[in-house]
Amino acid sequence: MLRQLTIRQRILVTFLAIVLTGSILQLLVAGWQIQLATLEFYQHHLETNALLVASGLSEPLEYALEGKDDGSLQRILTVQQSQLGHDFLLVDRNYRLIASTNTVGYPVQNTVPRTPEIMQAESGQIGADVRLNPQNVLTLFVAAPVLYESHPLGFLVLSAPMQPVYDDVARRWLGLAGAALPVLGLVIVASLWISGTISRPVTNLRNSALKMAGGALDTRIEVHSSDEIGQLAQTLNYMAGQIDGLIKAQRSFVSYAAHELRTPLTTLKLRADILADERVPQQEKAVSIREIRQEVDHMAELVSSLLTLTRIDEGRHKRSGTVTDTVAAFHDIARHWRIEAVKSGLQFETSIAPNLPEIPLSTNDLRLILDNLLGNAVKYTPEGSIQFQVEANPDHVLIRVRDTGIGFTPEQAKHLFERFYRSETSHTRFPGNGLGLSIVQAILMQYKGCVQGHSEGINKGATFEVTLPLKKTARERQGQQ
Numbered sequence: 448m449l450r451q452l453t454i455r456q457r458i459l460v461t462f463l464a465i466v467l468t469g470s471i472l473q474l475l476v477a478g479w480q481i482q483l484a485t486l487e488f489y490q491h492h493l494e495t496n497a498l499l500v501a502s503g504l505s506e507p508l509e510y511a512l513e514g515k516d517d518g519s520l521q522r523i524l525t526v527q528q529s530q531l532g533h534d535f536l537l538v539d540r541n542y543r544l545i546a547s548t549n550t551v552g553y554p555v556q557n558t559v560p561r562t563p564e565i566m567q568a569e570s571g572q573i574g575a576d577v578r579l580n581p582q583n584v585l586t587l588f589v590a591a592p593v594l595y596e597s598h599p600l601g602f603l604v605l606s607a608p609m610q611p612v613y614d615d616v617a618r619r620w621l622g623l624a625g626a627a628l629p630v631l632g633l634v635i636v637a638s639l640w641i642s643g644t645i646s647r648p649v650t651n652l653r654n655s656a657l658k659m660a661g662g663a664l665d666t667r668i669e670v671h672s673s674d675e676i677g678q679l680a681q682t683l684n685y686m687a688g689q690i691d692g693l694i695k696a697q698r699s700f701v702s703y704a705a706h707e708l709r710t711p712l713t714t715l716k717l718r719a720d721i722l723a724d725e726r727v728p729q730q731e732k733a734v735s736i737r738e739i740r741q742e743v744d745h746m747a748e749l750v751s752s753l754l755t756l757t758r759i760d761e762g763r764h765k766r767s768g769t770v771t772d773t774v775a776a777f778h779d780i781a782r783h784w785r786i787e788a789v790k791s792g793l794q795f796e797t798s799i800a801p802n803l804p805e806i807p808l809s810t811n812d813l814r815l816i817l818d819n820l821l822g823n824a825v826k827y828t829p830e831g832s833i834q835f836q837v838e839a840n841p842d843h844v845l846i847r848v849r850d851t852g853i854g855f856t857p858e859q860a861k862h863l864f865e866r867f868y869r870s871e872t873s874h875t876r877f878p879g880n881g882l883g884l885s886i887v888q889a890i891l892m893q894y895k896g897c898v899q900g901h902s903e904g905i906n907k908g909a910t911f912e913v914t915l916p917l918k919k920t921a922r923e924r925q926g927q928q
């Protein structure tokens with residue numbers, strides 16, 4: 448049930464529950480004690496009165512018992528009744544009625560029955576009892592012995608209704624409850640305030656998050672505190688920034704891709720027009736056909752690069768396989784690129800360590816990485832040489848591709864691995880789509896490897912280094928622990 452409430456309501460409910468239980472318990476304890484004290488005080492007051500009146504009755508009663516009653520007993524009782532407001536009844540030791548102001552509570556004939564208070568008074572103490580009188584009124588009866596030289600001559604019974612004292616008790620209860628009300632009000636106000644300070648920032652967070660979800664990713668939540676809510680706000684801001692960046696990158700990726708595809712399409716259209724034109728000589732058409740083939744190759748390459756990147760982005764390009772015959776695999780690749788280098792009039796030097804371990808990488812991925820790096824080296828080196836080195840280290844294999852080509856500036860170096868990035872020189876002088884190095888990096892990240900490019904500057908050649916971590920055998924891992 449609590450879970451369906453808002454944080455604010457939960458705080459309110461909890462606060463109120465605690466305060467209400469506390470107040471009610473305190474009220475009960477205090478009220479009960481006050482009630483007991485009030486009742487005790489009342490009884491004590493009546494007992495004192497009974498004792499006082501009884502002490503004044505000794506002599507008149509002695510006379511009366513000797514048969515010399517002159518009505519003074521009845522007078523005393525009547526006077527006391529008018530002064531104290533209680534009813535009195537006087538009996539002798541045999542419960543014979545001597546005098547009374549009222550017979551309420553005592554079915555009086557000549558004698559009265561043995562009531563609990565009189566029985567207590569017989570043992571010399573003062574007796575008291577609360578019970579309904581014959582008129583069904585709750586009444587307090589107090590009996591005191593009338594002593595003459597320490598011997599009881601009779602008993603004085605005093606009776607008074609309990610209602611006034613109960614009314615008094617009820618008034619006190621009400622007073623107590625009334626005093627608790629302002630405290631309760633204060634607690635409600637305080638808990639409203641505290642719950643507000645907690646729930647307001649949460650509501651703000653929620654509203655901002657909703658705005659972000661609605662597309663306003665540049666919305667930032669104002670952070671006013673460093674508590675948990677402040678930290679959550681910071682995290683949300685950070686998340687919005689990251690998503691914003693990702694979406695922008697995605698958009699520019701799509702727009703770059705579309706742009707890259709449009710240029711060759713325009714070329715294709717123009718060449719197709721030439722082919723369709725009957726006036727164009729056959730020789731020229733042959734050129735157009737060659738150009739169409741080149742453009743289609745270029746587009747096919749672009750589309751396959753895009754597909755590879757998308758596969759990696761979507762997490763579908765899983766790391767897999769192992770190159771077991773490592774040395775042979777590297778020599779294979781080197782053989783292919785030596786032919787390409789020689790075709791371009793370049794020297795190609797190979798240095799492949801003879802003791803290469805297995806590397807945890809699929810042969811396809813290894814080929815993709817090296818074709819890109821060696822392809823770049825051949826493409827961006829107008830003259831000179833290319834070095835292809837592979838070294839084995841205890842925990843990784845280092846591949847180095849060095850050329851004497853166009854090189855790049857430190858500023859350009861920062862962007863080499865960005866998607867679609869091409870330096871100005873390469874853009875104008877060499878074919879390409881600017882995706883090769885980003886593919887190399889994305890693949891290597893899957894294997895926890897890395898790639899770095901260095902250059903001394905423009906026309907000073909370039910070096911690309913790939914680090915491929917080795918899979919540790921179980922025994923090696925144990926040895927390390």
Ligand SMILES: Nc1ncnc2c1ncn2[C@@H]1O[C@H](COP(=O)(O)OP(=O)(O)O)[C@@H](O)[C@H]1O
Pocket residue numbers: 819823824827850852853854855863868869870871873874878879880881882883884885908909
């Ligand atoms: N070996 C290199 N020498 C000089 N510049 C290079 C070399 N390799 C890559 N670059 C620069 O990095 C850019 C990105 O390379 P890449 O991602 O392979 O795309 P592409 O080769 O299609 O241009 C290239 O356009 C070029 O400017």
Ligand SMILES: [Mg+2]
Pocket residue numbers: 819822823879881882883884
């Ligand atoms: Mg390339």
